[in-house]
Amino acid sequence: MSHSHPRWRLAKRIxxxxxxxxxxxxxxxxxQKVDWQDVWEVIRHYNRTVLLSAxxxxxxxxxxxxxxxxLGRAYCGHKLAKRQVMLVSxxxxxxxxxxxxxxxxxGMRYRLYSRLGLPGATITRIFSLSITTNWLGYILLxxxxxxxxxxxxxxxxxxxxxxxxxxxxxxxxxxxxYLWACAFARRRHLTIKGQKLVLPSWRFAILQxxxxxLNWLAMGAIIWLLLGQKVDYFFVLGVxxxxxxxxxxxxxxxGIGVLxxxxxxxxxxxxxxxxxxxxxxxxxxxxxxxxxxxxATVCYLLLESRARKLRARNEKVLAK
Numbered sequence: 001m002s003h004s005h006p007r008w009r010l011a012k013r014i015x016x017x018x019x020x021x022x023x024x025x026x027x028x029x030x031x032q033k034v035d036w037q038d039v040w041e042v043i044r045h046y047n048r049t050v051l052l053s054a055x056x057x058x059x060x061x062x063x064x065x066x067x068x069x070x071l072g073r074a075y076c077g078h079k080l081a082k083r084q085v086m087l088v089s090x091x092x093x094x095x096x097x098x099x100x101x102x103x104x105x106x107g108m109r110y111r112l113y114s115r116l117g118l119p120g121a122t123i124t125r126i127f128s129l130s131i132t133t134n135w136l137g138y139i140l141l142x143x144x145x146x147x148x149x150x151x152x153x154x155x156x157x158x159x160x161x162x163x164x165x166x167x168x169x170x171x172x173x174x175x176x177x178y179l180w181a182c183a184f185a186r187r188r189h190l191t192i193k194g195q196k197l198v199l200p201s202w203r204f205a206i207l208q209x210x211x212x213x214l215n216w217l218a219m220g221a222i223i224w225l226l227l228g229q230k231v232d233y234f235f236v237l238g239v240x241x242x243x244x245x246x247x248x249x250x251x252x253x254x255g256i257g258v259l260x261x262x263x264x265x266x267x268x269x270x271x272x273x274x275x276x277x278x279x280x281x282x283x284x285x286x287x288x289x290x291x292x293x294x295x296a297t298v299c300y301l302l303l304e305s306r307a308r309k310l311r312a313r314n315e316k317v318l319a320k
Contacts, residue, residue, distance in 0.1 A: 046226075046283065054225045058287050061218040065093045067211050068133045072126035075200060078118055080314060087299060088112045089130075094296030097289055105131060112300075115307040117314040128197060129208075136178065136205075137212020142241045143171030151238035154265060179205055216241070222288060223263075226280035230271040239266045 069089040070082060091112065096105040106127055113123045145151065146168025153161050183202035200208070220237030227236065243262035260281050267277055303310075 050225050050228075051283075054222050054283070054287055057218050057222045057225070058292070061215055061222070061288070062090055062093060062292060064211060064215040064218060065134075066090060068130040069126060071133060071204070071208065071211070072129045075129050075204070076122050076125050078122055080113075080116060080118065084116060084310065084314075087303060088116070090292075091296045091300050091303070094289075094292040095300075098293050101131070108300075112303060112307075115304070115311060117311045125197065133208040133212050134215075135212075136175070136209045137214075137216050138241065138244065139171045140175050140209050141213050141216050141237070142245075143168050143173075143175055145234060145238040145241060147172060150232075150234050151242060151266065152235075154268070157265065175209070219288070223280060223284050226283045227272050227276060228280075230276070231267060239263055242266065 063086075066086040066089040069085045073080065073082070073085050088109065092105060092108045095108050109127045109130075110120070110123050113126065114120065118126075146164050148168070149161065149165055151164065153159065153164060159167075179202055182199050182205040185199055189198045217237065220233065220240050223240060224231065224233045224236045239262060243259045260278065263277055263281060264274060268274070272280075
């Protein structure tokens with residue numbers, strides 16, 4: 001075992017190096033898909049107040065997302081420092097948005113939390129709760145907006161307005177079932193592949209829905225601001241929700257092209273011109289995807305460099 005340990009450490013270093021090479025390659029691919037001269041022109045001509053407001057909402061959204069893992073901390077009862085939890089959450093979210101849930105939401109969480117001293121079972125419960133929390137807010141808001149008919153779909157689109165309304169009603173039903181289960185279900189746990197997942201209380205469930213809904217509302221507000229407030233806010237939010245589920249179905253990292261296609265299709269003929277829509281989405285990607293990813297990469301390297309010291313300190317706290 002002692003002979004294999006150095007080899008394993010070397011393998012991990014090689015894999016880490018390959019991972020960052022892959023990140024760099026993907027960023028180059030993304031960069032080639034964007035006309036950066038147009039991006040610069042858009043940013044240069046944006047109202048400074050609008051850009052600062054949008055940037056502030058980006059920070060707020062990432063802080064709200066960090067609360068998902070703080071909920072996980074309370075749910076699991078682990079004792080990692082809140083600032084460490086928020087940092088891990090930020091890194092994972094930035095990588096998740098750009099490189100998929102498997103890399104950011106799951107892989108990075110396992111890597112970082114295990115480096116900080118948490119066992120695998122606890123990490124599984126954390127990311128399970130985080131994913132559940134994120135989609136609970138989506139389901140609640142999507143249920144309200146879709147069933148209310150806020151989003152008008154083009155006649156030639158893949159689904160009809162009636163189907164979207166029915167989808168909204170189903171989403172509201174799912175929200176109600178989850179709350180009912182958290183409040184009244186007698187069987188409080190479910191075991192999946194040896195991992196025991198426990199239903200939270202109904203108060204905890206409501207908190208999940210509220211926090212996640214705030215995050216989705218903040219994302220919608222960012223795009224709404226960048227569109228120059230020319231389109232109804234709730235319509236913009238509804239289009240974002242439609243594009244998000246389309247991105248999950250198509251499964252393209254960062255939803256490259258999917259977000260733009262849905263917004264152009266559903267906002268066509270409205271008060272915002274095609275140029276305004278494209279400009280707003282380019283600015284949105286810069287502010288919400290690429291800038292946080294660059295910062296998260298630096299944070300990841302810093303956290304990796306301090307992981308051993310932090311783990312030794314955390315083991316003393318976790319042992320109490």
